[in-house]
Amino acid sequence: MLIPVDLGPRSYSIVVERGALGTVGARLRALGVGSRAALFTDAAIGRLYGKAVVESLTSAGFTVTTVELPEGEAAKTVAVASDGWDACVAARLDRSSTIVALGGGAVGDLAGFVSATYMRGTNFVQCPTTVLAQVDASSGGKTAIDHPKGKNLIGAFHQPRLVIVDTATVDSLPAREYRSGLAEVVKHGIVLEAAYFDDIERSTDGLGTRDHATVDRIIAGSCRLKASVVERDERESDLRMVLNYGHTIGHAIEAAAGYGEMTHGEAVSLGIAAEAAVAVRRGIASAATRARQEHLLARLGLPVRSTAIDARAVLEAMTHDKKGRDGRVPFVLAPEIGRFTIVTDIGPDDVRAALTEIAAGR
Numbered sequence: 001m002l003i004p005v006d007l008g009p010r011s012y013s014i015v016v017e018r019g020a021l022g023t024v025g026a027r028l029r030a031l032g033v034g035s036r037a038a039l040f041t042d043a044a045i046g047r048l049y050g051k052a053v054v055e056s057l058t059s060a061g062f063t064v065t066t067v068e069l070p071e072g073e074a075a076k077t078v079a080v081a082s083d084g085w086d087a088c089v090a091a092r093l094d095r096s097s098t099i100v101a102l103g104g105g106a107v108g109d110l111a112g113f114v115s116a117t118y119m120r121g122t123n124f125v126q127c128p129t130t131v132l133a134q135v136d137a138s139s140g141g142k143t144a145i146d147h148p149k150g151k152n153l154i155g156a157f158h159q160p161r162l163v164i165v166d167t168a169t170v171d172s173l174p175a176r177e178y179r180s181g182l183a184e185v186v187k188h189g190i191v192l193e194a195a196y197f198d199d200i201e202r203s204t205d206g207l208g209t210r211d212h213a214t215v216d217r218i219i220a221g222s223c224r225l226k227a228s229v230v231e232r233d234e235r236e237s238d239l240r241m242v243l244n245y246g247h248t249i250g251h252a253i254e255a256a257a258g259y260g261e262m263t264h265g266e267a268v269s270l271g272i273a274a275e276a277a278v279a280v281r282r283g284i285a286s287a288a289t290r291a292r293q294e295h296l297l298a299r300l301g302l303p304v305r306s307t308a309i310d311a312r313a314v315l316e317a318m319t320h321d322k323k324g325r326d327g328r329v330p331f332v333l334a335p336e337i338g339r340f341t342i343v344t345d346i347g348p349d350d351v352r353a354a355l356t357e358i359a360a361g362r
């Protein structure tokens with residue numbers, strides 16, 4: 001499936017297909033870019049899928065240098081970016097060259113940042129290999145590295161020329177990593193499209209067994225929804241805030257637990273549960289709308305209750321939310337499945353009450 005992302009001169013396509021990694025060379029060639037490329041990946045992903053990408057690129061006439069990054073968040077440092085710039089210089093990459101990211105969101109963020117900054121910007125291709133990266137991080141053009149004071153504090157907007165989602169890579173994901181990515185998939189359904197949410201509800205068995213047709217259809221649907229948001233709000237001024245659903249409280253839950261304690265997707269799942277509770281408490285959504293969200297997340301093996309939540313620490317973390325404007329954190333809430341509304345007067349009492357409910361265990 002080919003999903004167009006219409007951004008005028010920065011338009012590109014998202015290719016969602018089993019085996020798509022083998023087509024990256026030909027597709028990149030068709031864009032008329034220069035013949036040098038650097039493949040950024042980590043050792044584990046490189047072992048699994050690096051060869052397919054390198055072969056595809058070389059048989060399409062590209063000269064390829066492989067740059068190996070540390071695994072996970074450890075890739076998103078200025079030291080690793082600096083090694084990446086060094087590798088680009090050594091391989092004599094120029095502005096017509098291409099940096100290809102093969103991996104999860106961390107590889108994509110680092111490679112995208114190097115691509116945005118090396119010679120003020122090279123061509124960039126995303127080959128995301130986690131569900132989270134496929135449905136969220138790889139499209140939209142946000143690239144970043146971390147600062148000791150916070151995640152993603154240093155970065156640039158830099159759109160890819162092409163996104164290659166090879167859904168076969170989902171097969172090798174550890175179960176916890178796979179489930180975590182599904183939290184973003186559910187998020188897209190809740191705030192963007194009721195029919196898609198219904199489809200996920202009907203597909204929980206197939207998603208559980210990673211049935212190929214089911215995984216392909218659901219991932220393509222989520223990529224399509226993300227693309228539609230990016231098209232309407234490229235620089236994240238307003239509409240794109242909708243993608244923060246479950247994240248306003250979810251990020252704070254993740255930070256308060258200590259990074260690495262729970263996965264991002266698990267924290268988002270709890271964040272969705274808490275924000276759905278806020279919506280009910282404020283009379284914005286019905287109890288039934290809240291229950292549907294929780295049931296779906298739970299069916300997919302994601303947490304919606306946790307005794308590990310410390311409400312005070314979560315509230316403290318929320319006051320540091322960098323997306324807050326004038327001290328108020330805008331909330332994206334779902335009045336019903338498939339719709340969203342932005343509310344700016346949610347106070348600490350609302351959040352505390354919601355957290356108490358989901359921390360209760362059940």
Ligand SMILES: NC(=O)c1ccc[n+]([C@@H]2O[C@H](COP(=O)([O-])OP(=O)(O)OC[C@H]3O[C@@H](n4cnc5c(N)ncnc54)[C@H](O)[C@@H]3O)[C@@H](O)[C@H]2O)c1
Pocket residue numbers: 042044045048071072073076103104105106107109129130131132133136137138139140141142143144151152169170172173174177264
């Ligand atoms: N730029 C954006 O818009 C955006 C959006 C959301 C998240 N992010 C960023 O994404 C990062 C998280 O990404 P992530 O969840 O993909 O995790 P990750 O990139 O940290 O990867 C997690 C682990 O999975 C392994 N892995 C990746 N693909 C695999 C596969 N197919 N089979 C087996 N193992 C595989 C990796 O080697 C790594 O160890 C964070 O840094 C976050 O800030 C960016």
Ligand SMILES: [Zn+2]
Pocket residue numbers: 136184247264268
């Ligand atoms: Zn997220």
